[in-house]
Amino acid sequence: MHRQPRLDLSPPPSDEMRQTTCYMCACRCGINVHLKEGKVAYIEGNRDHPVNKGVLCAKGSAGIMQHLSPARLRKPLKRVGPRGTGQFQEIEWEEALSLAVSWMQPLRETAPEKLAFFTGRDQSQSLTGWWAQSFGTPNYAAHGGFCSVNMAAAGIYTMGGAFWEFGQADWERTKLFMLFGVAEDHDSNPIKMGIGKLKARGGRMIAVNPIRTGYNAVADDWLAITPGTDGLLILALIHELFRLGRIDLDYLMAYTNAPFLVQGAGEEAGLFLRDAKGTPLVLDRRTGEPAPWDAPGVQPDPAADWQGHKTVLRLMAERYLSPEHAPDAVAERCGIPAPRIRAVAAELARVAFEEEITLNQPWTDFRGQRHEVMKGRPVTFHAMRGISAHSNGFQTCRALHVLQILLGSVEVPGGYRFKPPYPKPVEAHPRPHAGVTPGQPLDGPHLGYPLGPEHLLLNEDGSARRIDKAFTWENPLSAHGLMHMLISNAHAGAPYRIDTLFLYMANMAWNSSMNTSEAMRMLTDTDASGAYVIPHIIYADSYSSEMVAFADLVLPDTTYLERHDCISLLDRPIGEPDAMNDAIRWPVVAPDRDVRGFQSVLLDLGARMRLPGMVKEDGTPRYRDYADYMVNHERRPGVGPLAGWRGEGEGSGRGAPNPDQLDRYIRNGGFYSDHLPQNARFFKPWNAAYQDWAVARGLYDKPAPYLFALYSEPLARFQRAARGLGPHQPPDHLRPQLQHAMDPLPVWYPPLGDSLSDPAEYPLHALTQRPAAMYHSWGSQNPWLRQIHGMNPLYVPKKLWEEHGFQDGDWAFLISPQGRIRIPVARMDALNERTVWTWNAIGKRRGAWALDENAPEAEKGFLLNHLIPELLPDPAGRRRPNADPVTGQAAWFDLRVRLEKAPPGAPSEPAHEAQISPVPKAPKTLARHS
Numbered sequence: 001m002h003r004q005p006r007l008d009l010s011p012p013p014s015d016e017m018r019q020t021t022c023y024m025c026a027c028r029c030g031i032n033v034h035l036k037e038g039k040v041a042y043i044e045g046n047r048d049h050p051v052n053k054g055v056l057c058a059k060g061s062a063g064i065m066q067h068l069s070p071a072r073l074r075k076p077l078k079r080v081g082p083r084g085t086g087q088f089q090e091i092e093w094e095e096a097l098s099l100a101v102s103w104m105q106p107l108r109e110t111a112p113e114k115l116a117f118f119t120g121r122d123q124s125q126s127l128t129g130w131w132a133q134s135f136g137t138p139n140y141a142a143h144g145g146f147c148s149v150n151m152a153a154a155g156i157y158t159m160g161g162a163f164w165e166f167g168q169a170d171w172e173r174t175k176l177f178m179l180f181g182v183a184e185d186h187d188s189n190p191i192k193m194g195i196g197k198l199k200a201r202g203g204r205m206i207a208v209n210p211i212r213t214g215y216n217a218v219a220d221d222w223l224a225i226t227p228g229t230d231g232l233l234i235l236a237l238i239h240e241l242f243r244l245g246r247i248d249l250d251y252l253m254a255y256t257n258a259p260f261l262v263q264g265a266g267e268e269a270g271l272f273l274r275d276a277k278g279t280p281l282v283l284d285r286r287t288g289e290p291a292p293w294d295a296p297g298v299q300p301d302p303a304a305d306w307q308g309h310k311t312v313l314r315l316m317a318e319r320y321l322s323p324e325h326a327p328d329a330v331a332e333r334c335g336i337p338a339p340r341i342r343a344v345a346a347e348l349a350r351v352a353f354e355e356e357i358t359l360n361q362p363w364t365d366f367r368g369q370r371h372e373v374m375k376g377r378p379v380t381f382h383a384m385r386g387i388s389a390h391s392n393g394f395q396t397c398r399a400l401h402v403l404q405i406l407l408g409s410v411e412v413p414g415g416y417r418f419k420p421p422y423p424k425p426v427e428a429h430p431r432p433h434a435g436v437t438p439g440q441p442l443d444g445p446h447l448g449y450p451l452g453p454e455h456l457l458l459n460e461d462g463s464a465r466r467i468d469k470a471f472t473w474e475n476p477l478s479a480h481g482l483m484h485m486l487i488s489n490a491h492a493g494a495p496y497r498i499d500t501l502f503l504y505m506a507n508m509a510w511n512s513s514m515n516t517s518e519a520m521r522m523l524t525d526t527d528a529s530g531a532y533v534i535p536h537i538i539y540a541d542s543y544s545s546e547m548v549a550f551a552d553l554v555l556p557d558t559t560y561l562e563r564h565d566c567i568s569l570l571d572r573p574i575g576e577p578d579a580m581n582d583a584i585r586w587p588v589v590a591p592d593r594d595v596r597g598f599q600s601v602l603l604d605l606g607a608r609m610r611l612p613g614m615v616k617e618d619g620t621p622r623y624r625d626y627a628d629y630m631v632n633h634e635r636r637p638g639v640g641p642l643a644g645w646r647g648e649g650e651g652s653g654r655g656a657p658n659p660d661q662l663d664r665y666i667r668n669g670g671f672y673s674d675h676l677p678q679n680a681r682f683f684k685p686w687n688a689a690y691q692d693w694a695v696a697r698g699l700y701d702k703p704a705p706y707l708f709a710l711y712s713e714p715l716a717r718f719q720r721a722a723r724g725l726g727p728h729q730p731p732d733h734l735r736p737q738l739q740h741a742m743d744p745l746p747v748w749y750p751p752l753g754d755s756l757s758d759p760a761e762y763p764l765h766a767l768t769q770r771p772a773a774m775y776h777s778w779g780s781q782n783p784w785l786r787q788i789h790g791m792n793p794l795y796v797p798k799k800l801w802e803e804h805g806f807q808d809g810d811w812a813f814l815i816s817p818q819g820r821i822r823i824p825v826a827r828m829d830a831l832n833e834r835t836v837w838t839w840n841a842i843g844k845r846r847g848a849w850a851l852d853e854n855a856p857e858a859e860k861g862f863l864l865n866h867l868i869p870e871l872l873p874d875p876a877g878r879r880r881p882n883a884d885p886v887t888g889q890a891a892w893f894d895l896r897v898r899l900e901k902a903p904p905g906a907p908s909e910p911a912h913e914a915q916i917s918p919v920p921k922a923p924k925t926l927a928r929h930s
């Protein structure tokens with residue numbers, strides 16, 4: 001008999017497997033990292049992990065190439081040539097840290113605000129914010145101001161949470177999912193898995209996006225909306241729901257401020273009518289008289305008009321039933337026919353009210369009333385930067401939250417669900433602080449949520465207290481700061497000059513700045529004496545990004561597989577609707593370079609400067625490194641960065657530090673989960689069992705039920721100030737803007753960029769979005785992912801393509817009032833007719849990221865950022881940010897352009913001079929095992 005050779009069909013992929021958390025994007029999936037001979041050989045998804053349940057995307061598996069990247073920094077660097085050229089000398093860590101301290105320590109003792117510390121897409125903001133607070137500078141923020149603060153702030157002010165970290169669709173039960181402006185890298189694996197579940201159950205998905213790629217490509221219905229008009233569409237849907245009488249009145253009366261009376265006249269007009277104790281009043285149907293909303297047995301009249309004081313619901317009906325919000329009135333501007341808008345509204349109402357879900361699960365609300373079942377409306381929404389990165393984004397995001405509340409589909413079975421530690425209403429968040437005392441910590445946390453003009457960060461003379469002018473009349477609710485204004489303001493010395501710019505993982509000399517060429521100029525500009533206008537720049541990153549060349553001192557970070565990290569409930573956790581989760585990263589391999597985890601470096605710098613909380617009484621460092629901090633730091637007694645296995649190992653959320661904590665996380669796959677009891681899983685803001693559960697775990701210190709804010713009184717307080725009332729008064733030129741933008745009910749106004757450029761001259765909208773395969777600039781240096789996106793054409797819709805007579809391989813000029821770029825074009829038909837777009841951050845500067853100087857990313861890649869101004873023109877010459885006037889979010893997507901045919905041929909323009917690479921060029925082949 002012929003003998004077959006014995007083949008090993010399933011050889012073990014590794015000698016050892018270690019479980020940690022992915023960082024190839026911000027989703028924080030669980031991964032199994034396989035090692036062979038102690039080196040990373042292969043990465044797969046962790047099937048037990050709550051975020052991804054074993055699913056791994058292209059980026060996640062390509063993490064091995066990120067870990068082995070030739071662009072990794074190797075040693076601390078000190079600048080020796082002119083700033084921006086990339087000429088450095090390698091130095092030892094001791095010299096690097098001493099130099100950093102020599103710049104920062106004198107500032108702390110004299111003028112702490114002269115240090116500006118801003119971080120990019122890191123996941124350690126509870127540490128970095130605490131560090132900056134201890135240092136005493138008011139100038140700290142992360143990247144939210146140029147990301148999606150509109151979404152986050154609108155959610156917090158409306159219902160105590162928005163999307164992604166805050167909550168998600170009830171994927172097990174929802175039947176209709178509507179997605180607004182979400183690029184496909186966002187909440188990547190969880191949304192893909194959710195859409196899969198929805199479709200497997202026969203559920204439907206409606207996508208609203210000018211561009212049909214990614215998630216939008218698998219939608220059952222696609223609305224190719226004109227950029228900046230999402231708010232108009234949403235308010236038209238609300239108009240239809242009111243017109244059809246399809247709103248969940250019971251839900252609104254029980255769980256929202258719909259029945260509150262709003263004062264109609266007098267000094268307090270626009271604020272709630274309150275009793276002597278300050279409790280908002282409703283009109284009690286039993287007596288026909290006002291009564292506190294929470295009085296026992298009160299029966300609020302939803303449509304009351306009492307002595308000119310109307311309920312919130314009545315004001316909403318009056319506003320949104322107006323013809324200006326009818327589908328026919330908005331269809332042309334939205335680019336969506338009125339019958340389609342009506343059809344979507346009818347579908348939302350049909351699924352919400354005719355396919356109601358009932359779970360046989362009793363629960364008790366905060367009023368003490370027992371409910372025998374949990375009822376839900378299986379309609380869910382999700383949205384992100386597409387609707388928020390406009391100058392009308394805050395109000396648009398608020399409109400979307402109000403829409404889902406009107407349908408009664410928040411925190412109910414089948415609807416949108418919060419993830420612990422959310423929900424957290426605006427009142428439970430801190431207010432912003434900027435009280436500086438040399439040699440002392442700041443007087444409180446930097447970032448927060450103002451409840452009125454009294455919480456703005458202004459000096460007596462009305463000038464801004466922060467370098468980015470966050471929390472000023474220009475953008476009162478800038479809860480994440482305005483990182484996009486940092487370099488521009490520091491360069492202009494407006495509101496003041498700084499001495500040291502300390503950045504972490506923020507590529508602000510390239511794709512993380514509006515007006516990129518100008519940002520580079522400002523970073524290198526000198527004063528009359530020849531000194532740099534921004535005297536010192538310290539930059540920490542893992543890779544040789546474009547920003548490295550602009551630093552005076554570079555602190556090299558590790559890769560995500562070589563360090564400790566903390567995905568904390570104090571920060572941006574990975575909760576599920578049914579569980580409180582957090583996670584860690586840990587060094588699954590040791591660095592082979594002279595690099596250190598940035599968080600440990602930060603603690604070291606803090607100890608060297610003797611910052612409060614970072615040294616013991618004898619002056620020695622309190623924490624050995626970040627791992628030690630993760631275990632032993634306590635933000636409040638018994639509450640620290642990690643929730644799991646506290647105390648003797650039994651504590652969840654609360655408990656003394658446990659020296660075995662990290663070991664327990666590692667043994668559990670790198671994460672911790674604590675599931676909610678069945679009766680606490682829905683109606684969280686009003687559910688007594690959930691509130692008790694959350695208090696036991698340290699999420700709150702006492703039960704804090706609250707009502708959703710259809711009508712936002714904090715916004716009304718700013719409007720009132722704009723009318724000249726109250727002790728805190730805005731400058732006159734901002735009164736009209738405040739009156740309009742701070743409307744306490746969602747409103748739509750055209751994006752500010754629209755009104756500042758002639759629509760006839762700049763008829764097109766230009767957008768970017770991140771691809772599924774890459775996460776900002778990190779991916780376009782990764783050899784596996786570069787094979788998917790090595791360059792980025794400008795995608796042009798069919799009609800425009802034909803009008804210009806474009807052919808495959810053509811190039812075009814794209815022109816905005818800010819400037820002109822020359823770029824390759826490609827045709828795409830699934831696109832709004834008035835929109836062109838490209839992938840974000842593929843284009844690279846020559847010499848950066850250890851890429852070849854003729855790499856396609858530099859030859860045929862490009863950034864739209866060159867066309868986007870950070871300031872809007874102002875007739876009076878004031879510095880007016882190109883941002884949302886409520887939150888200050890960068891209005892990336894307000895960009896208006898025109899297109900012209902250009903001579904073909906690389907390189908794309910502007911073509912910047914090559915930087916000298918501080919790391920050696922990449923080898924031609926990257927062999928791991930010989």
Ligand code: SF4
Pocket residue numbers: 022023024025026027028029052055056057058059060061187188189
């Ligand atoms: S979605 Fe992909 S890249 Fe992002 S964390 Fe998950 S596996 Fe990693």
